[in-house]
Amino acid sequence: MPRYAQLVMGPAGSGKSTYCSTMVQHAETINRSIQVVNLDPAAEHFSYPVMADIRELIEVDDVMEDDSLRFGPNGGLVFCMEYFANNFDWLEECLGHVEDDYILFDCPGQIELYTHLPVMKQLVEQLQQWEFRVCGVFLVDSQFMVESFKFISGVMAALSAMVSLEIPQVNIMTKMDLLSNKSKKEIEKYLDPDMYSMMEDKALTLRSKKFKKLTEAICGLIDDYSMVRFLPFDRTDEEGINIVLQHIDFSIQYGEDLEFKEPKESEEDPLTNTNYDEFFQDKVED
Numbered sequence: 001m002p003r004y005a006q007l008v009m010g011p012a013g014s015g016k017s018t019y020c021s022t023m024v025q026h027a028e029t030i031n032r033s034i035q036v037v038n039l040d041p042a043a044e045h046f047s048y049p050v051m052a053d054i055r056e057l058i059e060v061d062d063v064m065e066d067d068s069l070r071f072g073p074n075g076g077l078v079f080c081m082e083y084f085a086n087n088f089d090w091l092e093e094c095l096g097h098v099e100d101d102y103i104l105f106d107c108p109g110q111i112e113l114y115t116h117l118p119v120m121k122q123l124v125e126q127l128q129q130w131e132f133r134v135c136g137v138f139l140v141d142s143q144f145m146v147e148s149f150k151f152i153s154g155v156m157a158a159l160s161a162m163v164s165l166e167i168p169q170v171n172i173m174t175k176m177d178l179l180s181n182k183s184k185k186e187i188e189k190y191l192d193p194d195m196y197s198m199m200e201d202k203a204l205t206l207r208s209k210k211f212k213k214l215t216e217a218i219c220g221l222i223d224d225y226s227m228v229r230f231l232p233f234d235r236t237d238e239e240g241i242n243i244v245l246q247h248i249d250f251s252i253q254y255g256e257d258l259e260f261k262e263p264k265e266s267e268e269d270p271l272t273n274t275n276y277d278e279f280f281q282d283k284v285e286d
């Protein structure tokens, strides 16, 4: 039986830890169990109960204070994550082997972890070996996305994580509750973006020809592959949170096995079908 994981990623301050605690609370209200692992070695506060905390393995402050290493905060974080990648047995011990577990991994905010360092990819591969179905959840702060150019840079960050991790990914715009009504309207068009029309809107305002060409090329690429779209996330809206959770569950087929166990309504008289073992076996293998 598989286990399920969400890798909660995104730039610093995009709302990853808040997303995790919101999901834990939401799970309680719908009678489900979701647990969280903190993977940020520099985390100071989060308001969810942790199943495991990377700071028990290694902490950024200790690395920075070490005279032989002398790292700053970012180099220190990379060091910690590489140390973590060499010590996955620590994580294995913390996670145990409980079937059907559903775990959120609250990741650090340094974007280079998802774009060109191998650590997160190694983590994904390790989780898959432990029979986790992993979904990437990439968060971007909606406040930075009310203009096309900022939006494109958010899209590119999400896309590079998606391409480098090679797992299903759900992209989310966080902090929707902070937007004014005008900004909410503005942002609606970005949720299911038709990149070409957006490009036309803004084309006249661009001064540099080269910049315009580059923007056109990027928009064209993203539109052609229709790979990036965003779901809104407002932590005060239970219904919206549920929709986000459903999208993620669907991408990792959570609940599929539960549904498969339901007896099907057969047109045949059930009493004539005496080989019940074969009947249920077929359903599981479908």
Ligand SMILES: Nc1nc2c(ncn2[C@@H]2O[C@H](COP(=O)(O)OP(=O)(O)OP(=O)(O)O)[C@@H](O)[C@H]2O)c(=O)[nH]1
Residues within 6 Å of the ligand: 010, 011, 012, 013, 014, 015, 016, 017, 018, 019, 040, 108, 109, 110, 174, 175, 176, 177, 178, 233, 234, 235
């Ligand atoms: N109003 C509102 N505030 C939010 C929301 N999500 C996050 N915040 C606030 O944004 C700030 C950063 O949120 P965090 O959840 O710590 O962000 P993070 O991505 O975990 O940050 P790092 O771990 O430092 O990268 C906090 O002050 C949160 O209270 C939201 O949906 N609505």
Ligand SMILES: [Mg+2]
Residues within 6 Å of the ligand: 016, 017, 018, 040, 043, 106
């Ligand atoms: Mg955090």
